[in-house]
Amino acid sequence: MKRILPLIVGGLSALTVLAAVFLPGQGSSVLTVLLNWVIVLAAITFLVAVASLALTHLRFIITGKKGFLLSLTLLFSFAVTLVFGFLRGVEDPVFLKWIGAVVRPIESALLGLVALVMMSAALKIFRERGWSALTVSFGVSAVVFLVLGLGFLQNLNLPVLNGVIRFVEGLPMIGARGLLIGIAIGLLMMAFRVIFGMEGPGND
Amino acid sequence: MTDDHPVVHLCPVCGKENLPMNTRCVHCGAEMESLFTFDGLPSTPLEDDEHSLPDIIEDIRNDPALRTPAEPDEEAASPTEEGLTAQGAGIDSSPEWLSKVRQRARGEEDAVGGLVSGINAMDALRSEEGSAGLEGEFTAWISRIREQNQQENSSRFRQQQNEVEEPGEVPEWLQRIRALRLPTYDGNTQESESKKTYPNGVPQEWTDEALMELRRQALAEEGAEESEELPQDVASGEEEEPATALGSDDFSDAPEPESEHSEEPFHNIPEDEKSAEVNHPDATVDEYLTASAEQAQAGAHELPETEEMSMPEALPEEQAAESQGETQSVTPEPSEKTADAEVDSAETLAADDSEAQESTKPDDAPELEQPRDSSSVLPDLLLLRDQQNRANLLASLIEQEGREIAGRQPSKQLSGKGGRIAVALLLIIGLVVSMLIGHDAPTVSLPMSVPAGALNARVSSLTKADQVLVVLDYQAAASRELETLAAPVLKTMRAQGAELIFLTAQPSGLFLGQSLLEKAGLSADTKIEYLPGSYLSLIGWAMNPAAPADLNPTLANSQLAKHSLSSFGLILLISDSSENVRGWLEQIAPWQASSTFAAVTTQMEAPVLAPYFDSGQLVGYAFALADGSPGAAAAFSFRAYRVGLLLMLAMLVLSAIAKADADAVRREEERAK
Amino acid sequence: MAIALNLNDQLAVTIAALGLIFLLINILRVKKSKREFLAASGKEAVETLVHVSSEQGKRLVLGLGHSLTSSGIGLSGASGLSLQKALLKRSLFSDHPLQSFAGDGSLACLSRMIVQGAYRGAVASELFRGSISQMGGVTPVTAVTSLTNHISDGDNAGLLLAGQFSPMLVLLLDQADRHDLPVITSVPSLSGQAAGFFGKSTNLIGEDVFDPAGKLNQSKAALASLSAADWLRIAISVGLILAAILRMGGSLP
Structure with missing residues (x-):
């Protein structure tokens, strides 16, 4: 019973949501209630996770685990943000400016690092993965789109060439569609497994 | 070539013929121990082997002495029986000192570690289930083996009768081995x-x-x-x-x-x-x-x-x-x-x-x-x-020792730290020099992409009566790229006189939006509304015709208070995640028949949105550097962008050449050998 | 009660119903031993990594991604949980059990539930430690960077990324590359899959992403869903071809 009850509740909730989605007039009120529950639940899980994170790092500091300085930094930043957020409010311009001044350069630098890493990866791609249909097609398409990105060909303003470029630029859509269909099918099956209790934290 | 009963076993009691799979004589009922004949072992009972298998099991049951390690007499008997005896002993018997240690370990919590206590708990649970029917299960197991062996022998006997008629075919034993x-x-x-x-x-x-x-x-x-x-x-x-x-x-x-x-x-x-x-x-x-x-x-x-x-x-x-x-x-x-x-x-x-x-x-x-x-x-x-x-x-694991395993990087690093630093320096120097040379020539212009053209057309058609919801859904990392693309679009909207309402479902949107407003030339007082509850709130808002203030009292004083989602003629998604744009288009858009959706996204995520533009779910989207034109021209150094692309191109080509060269050298060496 | 569904809804309901029927049929017919529904790399990759980690006496690190309810919406964010369950079963009593990191509050709680359920299932609840399932950062970037910190640990035998990741995961892959750490990526988003094609990492794509455990997950449900997905793909392909023919013939608008 301990295992079946959550299963029944979960399955019924999922079926209710599905029914409400396809019955807009009748089901929207039910769906609204359910969504509100989910929002509250998600907020609580977030709080629980944050509390757990803080406690875990606190434990690291107390036990002097390797890398506890990072834990110290995390807890300090968390505490400062929390206190200022409570005192000034999350929409206070000064508070937001300070947060932005810290976060934006760090994340921008990380994105710049991505460019660097990608360049390094480009240098190693064939050596590490060897010659295969996948690597060759990847290499060719990368070269083609890099050349197109330079814009030299577009600047020629040749109608025929522009047509070819438009066609080539549309090619990724074909692969994207196929992959999206595959992902959607996988998601559908996963959803069924969850709804019918075949996928869950405890079951086998 | 053969008759119906090619191989027979003689009954040791009455001497009459029996089929090989028979465990008892069909004539006198005497037991025939041909069933447990293993290769490499004598098929007939040895002299010391006075006990049949059930007898041995019975001995194990009755004689406590047999629970100690196997005696020399038993060892001299058939190895099969010895193994069985040892197994039987292993199940039930253990030295007295070991039993005491185990009992003490179970009794004293402090005496055992955490792992051991867990294992003890598992053992206890299993032993409760297993010990009760152990003997019965063992007997049943033996019976099953006998039955299965008899069935297999019967079926094999029938197969052999068929196969012997075709001596040229591959023998069945060979097929099984293969x-x-x-x-x-x-x-x-x-x-x-x-x-x-x-x-x-x-x-x-x-x-x-x-x-x-x-x-x-x-x-x-x-x-x-x-x-x-x-x-x-x-x-x-x-x-x-x-x-x-x-x-x-x-x-x-x-x-x-x-x-x-x-x-x-x-x-x-x-x-x-x-x-x-x-x-x-x-x-x-x-x-x-x-x-x-x-x-x-x-x-x-x-x-x-x-x-x-x-x-x-x-x-x-x-x-x-x-x-x-x-x-x-x-x-x-x-x-x-x-x-x-x-x-x-x-x-x-x-x-x-x-x-x-x-x-x-x-x-x-x-x-x-x-x-x-x-x-x-x-x-x-x-x-x-x-x-x-x-x-x-x-x-295969043993074979793989020293080789690459799934996803493992090669140990041989041709471009280690030095190579990495060289690449980094090359990129940085290239970009810095290209930017220091000066601004791009004004003649540099690229045609706008088709989706961006469609977006421009939609934005140009906005009037003062239109309300546009601008959703900020990106992280700080992508803010530079997206702001550069989105700012010209927002300027155009503002020029058209449309009412812009900014919304974010992520806390980071609050401080990132300030920068965007600044770049778009919008008033710093423009409020960015924060909708708690992320996309779940958005779905709730989308499917409910009421204004969000009715659903969420905290929004009573917001700009959104009087708007339902369907009241917006255009919803512009500024997002660095194609997944989030998909979420809008697949889960929110179906509820909004009167709204149209457009997007501004990064170049990395743009290909995923192409099918949605093709199907009409997106009226347009901007993603490329040229899509931000003409406003982007001042913000971007197009020369630096080109230098970056050229360097990437050079690396790819270099990689291909290096690989081809390495292959050629290897082939040469192989040929030399 | 009359239900008026538009064409899109009708198609969606039809596909979902077909998927359900296929799943039920396959649950009845699929045998546990059959694994032909998954690409070869997917079948072997995770299992091999598990064996290697066992042999080395080291741990595997699993990144569960950043998204379930906090940013986007979608079950795809939870695709790594089944992998976590399968791996935990095999590393529960080892010196270094699977260490997982989630970048979302709900995901972190679900992950913690899986850890707890695994210990309870092994009748060893007293060994449960919450620290083997932690929350990393709460945004796409911080989820990646928090994982990056853990890669350099010498006790790691491999890195698995299963769930939603931004393309910034190349930073993770690069870090793993530097530490000679094998990586398997199983990211549902297209941009994440593209980024996963980095270095020597094993990259699962398409619907393989939803059964990353490969050979480790021999449950009938997993096998049946893989088979049903194949059937559904065929059905959709046939439908698309038919629609194209009908449209060319003028029967469809």
């Missing part, structure tokens, strides 16, 4: 077997095992000497074909028992052995061997692969006699033996010989192909599929 045998495993077995040999043929320490192997070695040498005297007509079938198969002249010089060892695997399945016997019901050993050799030769001509596996069983007459004598020395009760038993006992010795030969094989001895090693094929035949798969996995 199905079971995998080259990788064999190779590893060979490797492991080779480790058994002692250096210079002499072990470092004379243990019982070493003495036993020495004895086996002596027996093998005797066997080799005798087998050299074999008449050609008997051995030709077994000797010539494998030699051809191996393609090695050394093979002919190899000791004769080696060729016999290769035959051992086919004795390891009782059914196969019986099936071979089926073909020769009343033949003497000589006739049987000759016929087997001919049959094997015929099979080998048709199927060369059989050479790999070695020939079917054939035993030289002299060695058979020798082995019989040897078996008699172990089991001094020869009068009861039938011809089958003689063959079995001979095979037993041959198996022993093969083991001895392997263990005493000198290092400089010619290496034979693995199938000739009986012990290497033996596990193949006896292992289940799953077991074999696991063995293969283990073998």
Whole structure:
């Protein structure tokens, strides 16, 4: 019973949501209630996770685990943000400016690092993965789109060439569609497994 | 060629004939212990083997003394029984001191660690379930084995009747071996077997095992000497074909028992052995061997692969006699033996010989192909599929040592830290220099992408009466790129007089939006609304025609208070995640028939949105550098962008060239070798 | 009660119903031993990594991604949980059990539930430690960077990324590359899959992403859903071809 009850509740909730989605007039009120529950639940899980994170790092500091300085930094930043957020409010311009001044350069630098890493990866791609249909097609398409990105060909303003470029630029859509269909099918099956209790934290 | 009952077992009590699969005589009901005959073991009861299997189990049950490690008398009996006895003892018995330690460990929580206590808990749970029906289960298990074996024997008997009519076809035993045998495993077995040999043929320490192997070695040498005297007509079938198969002249010089060892695997399945016997019901050993050799030769001509596996069983007459004598020395009760038993006992010795030969094989001895090693094929035949798969996995893991494993990076780093720094410097210097040279020439212009053109057209069609919801859904990392693309669009909207309302479902949108407003030339007082609850709130808002203030009282003072989602003519998604845009289009858009959706996204995520633009779910989206034109021209250094692309292009081409060069060098080296 | 569904809804309901029927049929017919529904790399990759980690006596690190309820919406964010369950079963009593990091509150709680359920299932609840399932950062970038910190640990035998990741995961892959750490990526988003094609990492794509455990997950449900997905793909392909023909013939608008 301990295992079946959550299963029944979960399955019924999922079926209710599905029914409400396809019955807009009748089901929207039910769906609204359910969504509100989910929002509250998600907020609580977030709080629980944050509390757990803080406690875990606190434990690291107390036990002097390797890398506890990072834990110290995390807890300090968390505490400062929390206190200022409570005192000034999350929409206070000064508070937001300070947060932005810290976060934006760090994340921008990380994105710049991505460019660097990608360049390094480009240098190693064939050596590490060897010659295969996948690597060759990847290499060719990368070269083609890099050349197109330079814009030299577009600047020629040749109608025929522009047509070819438009066609080539549309090619990724074909692969994207196929992959999206595959992902959607996988998601559908996963959803069924969850709804019918075949996928869950405890079951086998 | 055969009759209906080609091989029969004689009842030890009434002497009448019985089918081989019978466990009891059909005439007198006496018990016949032919069922548990294993290869490499004498098929007839040994002298010391007075106890049948059930008796032994009964002894284990009743006699507490048997719960201690097996006694010498028991060890002298059949190895099968010994193993069973040991298993039985292992289940129920343990030294007294160990029991006490276990009891104490269970009793004292502090005495055990966390892991041990967990294991104890598992043991306790399992023992509760398992101990109650242990004996019953064991008996039932034996019964099941008997029944299964009888069924298998019956079915095999029927198959053999069909197969013997077509002698040219691949024997069933060979098919099974082929199905079971995998080259990788064999190779590893060979490797492991080779480790058994002692250096210079002499072990470092004379243990019982070493003495036993020495004895086996002596027996093998005797066997080799005798087998050299074999008449050609008997051995030709077994000797010539494998030699051809191996393609090695050394093979002919190899000791004769080696060729016999290769035959051992086919004795390891009782059914196969019986099936071979089926073909020769009343033949003497000589006739049987000759016929087997001919049959094997015929099979080998048709199927060369059989050479790999070695020939079917054939035993030289002299060695058979020798082995019989040897078996008699172990089991001094020869009068009861039938011809089958003689063959079995001979095979037993041959198996022993093969083991001895392997263990005493000198290092400089010619290496034979693995199938000739009986012990290497033996596990193949006896292992289940799953077991074999696991063995293969283990073998592959051993093989992979020092190699690349799944996803593992190559240990050889051609461009380590130095290479990485060089690439970084190249990129940074290239970008900085290209920016320092000066602004791009005004002639540089790129045509706008088709989706961006559609977005521009939609934005241009906005009027003062239109309300536009601008959703900020991106992280700080992508803010520079997105702001550069979105700012011109927002400016155009503002110029058209449309009412803009900014919304974010992420806290980061609050401080990122300030920068965007600044770039778009919008008032700093423009409020960015934060909707708690992320996309779940958005879905709730989308499906409910009421204004969000009715759903969420905290939004009563916000700009959104009087708007339902459907009141917005255009919803512009500024997002660095194609997944989030998909979420809007797939889960929110269906509820909003009157709204249109557009997006501004990064170049990385743009290809995913192409199908949605193609289907009309997106009226347009901006993603490329040129899509931000003309406003983007001032913000971007197009030259730096091109330099970056060119460097990336150069790296790719360089990578291809380097790989091609490395391949050419490798081929050259291989050719040189 | 009359239900008026538009064409899109009708198609969606039809596909979902077909998927359900296929799943039920396959649950009845699929045998546990059959694994032909998954690409070879997917079948072997995770299992091999598990064995290697066991052999080395080291731990595997699993990144569960950043998204379940906090940013985007979609079950795809939870695709790593099944992998976590399968791996935990095999590493529960080892010196270094699977260490997982989630970048979302709900995901972190679900992950913690799986850890707890695994210990309870093994009748060893007293060994449960919450620290083997932690929350990393709460945004796409911080989820990646928090994982990056853990890669350099010498006790790691491999890195698995299963769940939603931004393309910034190349930073993770690069870090793993530097530490010679094998990586398997199983990211449902297209941009994440593209980024996963980096270095020597094993990259699962398409619907393989939803069964990353490969051989480790021999449950009938997993096998049946893989088979049903194949059937559904065929059905959709046939439908698309038919629609194209009908449209060319003028029967469809």
